[in-house]
């Protein structure tokens with residue numbers, strides 16, 4: 001029912017990918033498509049608005065004392081917690097679903113790639129800072145930080161009894177953790193990044209990897225039981241219905257298959273000529289499977305006979321990274337935009353995402369070099385003025401002459417908060433001449449150098465004139 005994280009690409013690379021020309025027109029091949037893609041109507045309601053970066057994952061759960069909630073994992077380093085008070089009304093067709101004001105769970109030091117409820121008012125998230133965080137959703141605070149992966153963590157899964165958390169590492173390892181924050185072990189054997197995980201039961205874990213395989217593990221034995229599928233291309237996503245005996249997977253080449261949990265035989269091939277598949281979600285009653293791709297489509301399929309129920313173009317210009325069902329009929333979809341959209345049961349009246357004019361969509365040839373440097377290398381994490389919404393990094397408003405680590409309310413690393421640097425042309429130049437990891441070791445700034453003196457000078461001039 002919950003959705004898994006994203007493809008084996010760095011987040012920045014994915015953003016860059018969103019700029020490249022679309023692949024050829026979608027050809028609806030294998031899937032028994034009965035509905036043509038319907039463009040969704042833009043509107044301001046029905047959105048989860050407030051993140052300052054793309055939405056990488058979504059999940060829905062119930063929190064004692066709060067009720068139904070949606071959780072969103074974002075490139076802006078935070079997890080959003082949204083109340084969904086009237087989810088039942090929406091599912092009964094007397095909606096609409098109106099999300100409450102979000103609360104922000106702040107603690108990750110880089111983009112958050114995955115989030116899922118952990119029961120008893122908790123959730124677990126993971127991301128590009130190689131760490132998992134277990135959250136107390138009622139208090140909105142972190143309970144445990146789980147470290148040990150040597151690469152980004154692309155997905156987290158929770159066992160049905162909520163006694164174990166599994167994490168998918170781009171270091172090739174699967175981490176097993178107890179909800180008290182202790183590590184239960186590692187599962188190793190994949191020959192590439194692990195992209196997605198799902199438990200079939202408390203002892204049976206399925207994993208999907210960039211090595212092109214779908215594997216089954218016994219958690220109790222801490223060992224691989226079998227390879228369920230060899231797809232040849234990186235597999236990004238999985239979903240499972242243990243009672244019905246199938247697993248679904250979506251791959252980077254667009255391959256979307258349903259295989260038997262018993263012997264791996266292909267039960268249905270939903271490949272629709274669209275790629276890559278970046279999101280899968282199963283409704284709580286397991287009647288509907290939703291599939292999101294790199295071209296902004298969301299397709300829903302009936303798991304009774306694998307026919308297409310709806311096919312929508314939800315994002316005009318970019319990938320669908322996140323899908324989750326709120327109830328059995330309503331979908332929430334997220335991607336390149338800073339907001340997620342609620343797709344009601346009619347499937348047609350959802351506000352589109354991916355329509356916002358994002359700075360990196362502007363033609364770089366129309367910008368001077370300084371602006372181009374900023375748009376390409378900084379704008380996804382920093383605003384020039386304080387009113388650009390939540391971002392992973394602090395705003396640049398008033399940057400020159402400002403002491404490092406002093407924007408009120410921004411969760412700085414101890415290193416930057418405790419530093420005595422004052423931002424000037426010279427210190428900014430040094431920051432990107434040496435690279436943040438050398439200039440302010442231990443800060444949360446991403447590793448990045450700008451080696452050309454001209455590019456650094458142009459960028460600093462642009463910042464000086466646009467941040468006053």
Ligand code: HEC
Pocket residue numbers: 109373374377378379380381382392393394403404405406407411412413415416417423428432442443444445446
């Ligand atoms: C992937 C996100 C990301 C990108 C891209 C990025 N930054 Fe940052 N930046 C951060 C984060 C996170 C921090 C806060 C670091 C900390 O608290 O240790 C930060 C902090 C800073 C600071 C310190 C601000 C202060 O208030 O002390 C400066 C200056 C800065 N970045 C400049 C840049 C410039 C210039 C670029 C583009 C060349 C850039 N950053 C690109 C995430 C990013």
